[in-house]
Amino acid sequence: MTNAPLGKANRRGLAHEAADRVREAIFAGTFPPGSAVREVDLAASLDISRGSVREGLAMLEGEGLLRSAWHRGTTVVEVTAHDVEEVYAVRAALDRLAATSARRTASADQLGELDDLVDAMAIELDGDTSGPRLLALDIAFHDQVYAAAGNRRLTEAWEALRSQVYLFQLRRIAVGFEHYSARVVEEHRELAALLRSGKVATLARRAEEHVHSARQALLAHITADEQD
Structure with a gap:
């Protein structure tokens, strides 16, 4: 326009x-x-x-x-398969480091804010659900994890990627909201719980799997569109 x-x-x-x-x-x-x-x-x-x-x-x-x-x-920018592969590969590595770092450094208040954000996601799903509003809570959750990690350069790396992630996730929601909404609360609640646990390897794996699930869902739709 x-x-x-x-x-x-x-x-x-x-x-x-x-x-x-x-x-x-x-x-x-x-x-x-x-x-x-x-x-x-x-x-x-x-x-x-x-x-x-x-x-x-x-x-x-x-x-x-x-x-x-x-x-x-x-x-x-167009949302291409190549760009999705690059962005989500970098995000997976950053989210893994942010999660494992936050597990060591997060305060009780910061962990409580993560719980509040997950609760807000659940309320959003129970009401008149808006994909963009749900995504805003999703991104806010990850912003909080990076803040809790206490690593300025890591946060700057996330912020350099954040807008592309937001745009790509909007596309994911537009083409596959059911897949996204069915997983968003459970996956984030699990991450919040693992941040309080001693299961570092599980936390690192789940943080990466959370990103790869989003990547695969989006790529499935992009690949189908490119073949039409």
């Missing part, structure tokens, strides 16, 4: 504000994968300079949400 109704930007941190607004629009489906993101239209919609928009788009390109090509402009 062009001339997207994103709302006027605040008059401070305009490049970051532009990045935030466009990121939100991508996650909301206003700019679906493969669609063009035009600097001039965004500048008019947000009522800020093209320079600020350009800086914001560069931030999103750094997050892996956008791609730019000469004479082709800027587009939202």
Whole structure:
């Protein structure tokens, strides 16, 4: 879409504000994968300079949400099998380290927050379920695990991948919500319990399996689409 109704930007941190607004629009489906993101239209919609928009788009390109090509402009990344394989392979390694680190360092309050997030997922499933709201809780759970790990560089590595994971998980939910919703509470509750246990090897394995399950579910749909 062009001339997207994103709302006027605040008059401070305009490049970051532009990045935030466009990121939100991508996650909301206003700019679906493969669609063009035009600097001039965004500048008019947000009522800020093209320079600020350009800086914001560069931030999103750094997050892996956008791609730019000469004479082709800027587009939202496509969710391809190759990209899914790369992103989820890296995420599996990061999540394994985050989980095993958090098991040693997490405070009682941090573990309690993980339980609260799982409970919120269960409530969401019992009510008028929204895939994006459920995913927000899912990502918040993992944010909390990384925070509990207490490793700044590990958290930065997660944050560099986080937007792509969010976008790919949105695609997973769109094409296979039943598979996702049937597992999301049980898998996260198990991870929360293992973080309190002495079963380090089991925790490490489950953290990786949690990611690989998501990867396999998404790849199954992408491969089917590519063969059609």
